[in-house]
Amino acid sequence: MSRLEEIYYEAKADKWLKRFAVFCRVALAVAFLIAGFVKIMGERFAAGLPSNNPLGHYFDALYITGYYYTFIGIGQVIIAILILIPRTSLLGALMYFPVIINILVLTYATRFDGTREVTMMALANLFLLVWDYDRLKHILPFKQPETDAPVVKKPLGVRLRIIFFGGSFAIVAFIIAGTFYLFEIVPGNSEAECINQCATSKNPAACKVFCDCIYKQGKPLDSCLAAFNKAKDLRKVDGK
Structure with missing residues (x-):
């Protein structure tokens, strides 16, 4: 053995x-x-x-x-x-x-x-x-x-x-x-939870775009993640 x-x-x-x-x-x-x-x-x-x-x-x-x-x-x-x-x-x-x-x-x-x-x-x-x-x-x-x-x-x-x-x-x-720390952003269990994370997010505006996409527009997660990344990229461009 x-x-x-x-x-x-x-x-x-x-x-x-x-x-x-x-x-x-x-x-x-x-x-x-x-x-x-x-x-x-x-x-x-x-x-x-x-x-x-x-x-x-x-x-x-x-x-x-x-x-x-x-x-x-x-x-x-x-x-x-x-x-x-x-x-x-x-x-x-x-x-x-x-x-x-x-x-x-x-x-x-x-x-x-x-x-x-x-x-x-x-x-x-x-x-x-x-x-x-x-x-x-x-x-x-x-x-x-x-x-x-x-x-x-x-x-x-x-x-x-x-x-x-x-x-x-x-x-x-x-x-x-x-x-x-696995995900940069998550939908949370409600719209309020989703928005609450925006206060500590590196990209609050993009975070709100994501939450709006999930809970108000009802779009799929992948689409909302794409909108989130697009909003981040626009902020980077505006910041230059």
Whole structure:
């Protein structure tokens, strides 16, 4: 057994990491249960998000797809239940992963303010897949070497928890800081939020052009970004 496998099996036996795995399962399940029941009840998801918001356009279109919208909700509830049950948690995590990756790409593409939370959900899902590697490896498309019963020869002890939780904290901090500086301008969750960022923007006038394009004209995000960049270029020309 390799050193990496030793660390893996030691982690699997650690009570704090077990609790963290349960926390991830519950948190992911709750998120999908809420989202799923909203769809099953026939309500628009993220009802407070304006229709002219880039992600609001998507939710409006999804909402009027009839029983497909309900089907998505039922699927999310089923996945949530599967991930909660220990015996089916791996199946739930496998089904959860492509869905959350799709949502993750969607939130980045539309510059949604909830990108941080969705990124953390995707990482939590990935953690659960790694957590169940001892079961998952049997369906992976490559031959698994025969190994003896797991015996940890050099346990890390408390250092394992420090490394894991310290690393997790560092990743969360990086996500929060990274997404904050990722985009020069974002639509926010409302027109007021969008305009508020203009006060600290390097190009307040261009920022207002962007917000007006999003919320008053209702144009696509790419068109409004083009208008924003054009307004910036005009300011540079005028400043010369």
